[in-house]
Amino acid sequence: MKIVIINYGAGNIQSIMFAIERLGFKAVLSNNAEEIQAADKVIFPGVGEASSAMTKLRESGLDSLIPTLKQPVLGICLGMQLMCKSSEEGNTKGLGIFDVDVIKFSNQVKVPQMGWNQIYNLKSDLFKDISENEFMYLVHSFYAPNCAESIATTNYEMEYASALQKNNFYGTQFHPEKSGEVGEKILENFLKM
Template sequence: MKVSIIDYGAGNIQSLIFAFNRLGVHPVVTDHPKLLAEADRVIFPGVGEAGSAMAKLRQHGLEEVIPQLKQPVLGICLGMQLMCAYSEEGDTRGLGIFDCEVKHFDRKLKVPQIGWNTITNLKSPLFKGIEENSYMYLVHSYYVANNPHSIATTKYGETYASALHRNNFYGTQFHPEKSGEIGAKVLENFLNLKD
């Protein structure tokens, strides 16, 4: 199984590498379109601010490459948000894979939301063997409202989409690589998805 992690200078990549190593997979970290296209699975990580992250994608020529990938692709945290059409963070146009907007949490809430929260309304093979109300680790100030692409939801102020799916593209607002055994199960399920 060839797994590529998209390298564009905006991700906590080391913890992802360790998480896949524990599953017996040794991912390649690359920004090379050919290596991304040839991978069996692609991970689109992201930590940071949406506007500068999109600028880095453009610098690396990845803005057009990512939406054209045909194998299962998993966007994590900011990676998922950049797969959406628009983010309020930095007034940023995203990749448009998901026709969704990324919004800032209500100003009355403490942001960022940091720590463990539950996922519910699980609707995808990505969550095979995972129980409703399982806890995942999150760190974010922006969210995607619940929508037709939602395959999991989380409540923080309001109920929002904590995972998305469209065609071969998946996204999780939570960090599976930091969510213990249950997060590892999500990554294992991602590896085992039927193309």
Template sequence: MKIVIINYGAGNIQSILFAIERLGYSAVLTNNPDEIKAADKVIFPGVGEASYAMKMLKESGLDTLIPTLKQPVLGICLGMQLMCNHTEEGNTTGLGIFDVNVIKFTPKVKVPQMGWNTIYDLKSDLFKDVAEKEYMYLVHSFYAPLCQETIATTDYELPYSSALENENFFGTQFHPEKSGDVGEQILKNFLLLTPNF
């Protein structure tokens, strides 16, 4: 199985690579469109600021490539947010894969939300063998509201989407690669998905 991690200058790439290796797989870090298109599974990571990340995607043409991919694609953290229509962070237009706009938590709560929080109302093969209310690791100041594509929910100030799914595209607001055994189970489930889209 060929696994590609899209390398466009985002952080957290090494930790994803190590998590995949712990599961017994290997992955390629690349921004080469042909390699990305040829992959069986694509991981779209993200740590950083949305408008800068989108600028990097546009410079390499990945902003037009990613929405056309047909294999399973997993966006993580900022990667998931960039797959939405728009984010308030830097007033950034996203890739339009998930039909929701990302907004900022209000000043009533501490941002970023940093640390462990539970996921519940799990609705996807991505969460096979994962129990309700498991704790996942999160670091974010912006969130995707609940919508038709929500497949996991987390509460912080209000319930929001901690995971999204649209056909072959998946996104997690939490970091599975930093979430212990449960996070590794979610990564494993992603790698074992059989496309039926």
């Protein structure tokens, strides 16, 4: 199985590589369109600020490639947010895969939300053998509101979508690669799809 982690200069790539290796798989880093299209599974990571990450995607042409992919694609953290229509962070136009706009938590709560929080309302094969209310690791100041494409919910100030799915595209606001055994099980579920 060929697993490609999209390398566009805005990723938490090492921890994802190590998590995939612990599961007994190998992944390659690439920003090459042919290599990404030929992969069995694609992981779209992201750490940092939305508008500068989107600029990097546009510069490499990945902004037009990613929405056309037919294999399972997993966006993590900022990767998931960039797969949405837009983000308030830097007033950024996203890839438009998920039909939701990413917005900022209010000033009523500490941002970023940083640390462990629960996921529930689990609705996808991504969460096969995962119990409701497991704790996952999150670091973010912006979120996707609950919508038709929500497959997991988290509560911080209010309920929001901590995972999304549309067709072959999946996104997690949490970091499965930093969420212990449960997070690795979610990664394994994705790799076995």
